Amino acid sequence: MSVDNIDQVTVLGAGNMGHGITEVVAMAGYDVVMRDIEQEIVEDGYEDIEWSLEKLAEKDRLEEEPEGILERIETAVDLESAVADADLVIEAAPENLEIKRDIYGDLEEFTSDHAILASNTSSLPITDIAEATDRPEQVVGMHFFNPPVKMDLVEVIYGEETTDETAETTYEFVESIGKTPIYVRKDVRGFVVNTVLGPFGDEAAWMVSEGEAGIREVDATMVHERGYPMGPFELADLTGIDVGYHVRKEAGQPIPPITEEKVEDDELGQKTGKGYYDYEDGDGADYGHEDASEEFDWLRIEARMINRAAELVGDDVATPDAVDTGMRLGAGFPEGPCRRADKLGLETVLEKLEELHEETGEARFAPADYLVERVEAGETGEDAGAGFYEYGDDGGDREYRNLNVLRDDEVLAIELDRPERMNALSEDLMDEIEHVLETADLETVRCVTFEGAGDRAFSAGADIGGFAGLEPWEAGEITSMFETVNDFPRPTIAKVDGYCLGAGHELALACDMRIATADSAFGFPEITLGLLPGGGGTQRAIRMIGEARAKELVFRGEPIDAETAEEWGLINRAVEDDEFEDVCEEFVGDILEGPPVALDFAKKVMNRGQDTDLEAALTMESQSFGLLLSTEDVMEGTAAFAADRDPEFEGK
């Protein structure tokens, strides 16, 4: 069955995950039946969907009225009628193998032969669930993250019998509801995200148990120096210390003493008012920047996560890209462990694991074969040209992980592709932009466009998580990207649809022209972070819109709407959504029809002239004018004018 044959979806379960999945599927345009075992549970779930859709509508995040989406949702208690017409059943029942197997036994009987049966389990083997049916080849894992409306990732998991057809259709279905799927090709415990995430909390707990570090020190260093969204202990308190404890127990893994103590004392985290931090009589996870420490051995935690990633890659469970996407979208990591390992150097990671393994004899430090093989092959990461990823040479055959780059005839279209972070500019992303531009073929490229993936932002600024551990002298390396954009010898256009803030705004200002949808917002919120725009924003804005307005933007940190930005001269056009692409195409079209050499000279003269005195600038202009007089393009331009036809410039 292909995704085009999926019209009717049934979600089993109206609890947190069930109603969230129902909402997401209905928002994508599918008819959904949401079923649970009691009318009251179904009604509660439906009300939660109504509430959530209302909130999304208030934030202008829906493409249609909530009523239209609700009309596609039916509720049910009777299982047989709920699944009778379903092409896809997404089961989100409690995480209990017996309950799930009972349900699948019934589904076997009540669903049509072609239906795909997907389980939203986060911890149970798909193979064991599938055994309850006579068609295990049509059973697949479909692991959404909580809350489904917000979280982009879905793991698509193969059971032992799942066919490619089932998994591929499921994968395409996930894409069709606007989520990002990753394949988990073998039915391993914890799938990808929880497998890699495990050591984050586990190793931190061992280190504290062994007196190597304090709780605040670990959390602060991992957040403020290594860029994780939350410290391991804060995360454990949020998810429940008993949850991780039971997962380890079931897997037969040793439990760190500090975790054992917390479970024995029933101090399980936020839900009991106390865990590693005190939420009732204390201030909760109250660690700060000052608690971070240079002595803390963060590599011990990261090496273990990378080792897990290497096991998954080596065992063909997931590709490095799937692992990294999973950790970025599912766990909010600033970058995936495979990419981080390639930057750290695989030999550094291996050394750390070997050293710990030798010292302690603990199995958890035993290096994965894949890691050892890569290092033995000299593929130790980015500096070596290959590691988890291939880096190619600098000639342009590089795979971009943060950009979508489309070279369509003469237009180089660059899409910032981190929608889960509002396309925030990470160090890697900026490095990739520089690489695209520096390796662009100037024989063919005549115009460059920048836009943001997703429907919320061009870019919400520099990646705030990426400031972690950044030294002052490294700032210069990062800002070089803006100059590369500014100086690129072809016209550049920023296509802004949504938030355009901070460094994202500075990227747009480094472009030659900016076109925006009316509901876009332009601002420099850096001051609210105790910073100033560091990618040329203060200087470009003051030159474009004058001192008063530039200082208003920078000092107040408040964004302005696109109409105001147009009135102030910060952007070229503010247009309605439905005109946006047409207007952008008109701008691009005019540039493609224009004379490349004259455009190049005009850009240089106008950019450089702004910062020289008028006399020097006029000299530069007249020299360029003189040089252009001898080009073939000028002959063509004047001949076309005389013949009353459109010129065909060749850039000569």
Ligand SMILES: C/C=C/C(=O)SCCNC(=O)CCNC(=O)[C@H](O)C(C)(C)COP(=O)(O)OP(=O)(O)OC[C@H]1O[C@@H](n2cnc3c(N)ncnc32)[C@H](O)[C@@H]1OP(=O)(O)O
């Ligand atoms: C030299 C240059 C320096 C700079 O550029 S400094 C950065 C300047 N920019 C900012 O300060 C803007 C920060 N972002 C925001 O204020 C808000 O976002 C928005 C107003 C743009 C949107 O708010 P909402 O609609 O509530 O979305 P959400 O939940 O805040 O964002 C969705 C996810 O995107 C992440 N994110 C947004 N901006 C950034 C950023 N600049 N760096 C890193 N992550 C960012 C969030 O954290 C969150 O992620 P999760 O879903 O995991 O919580």
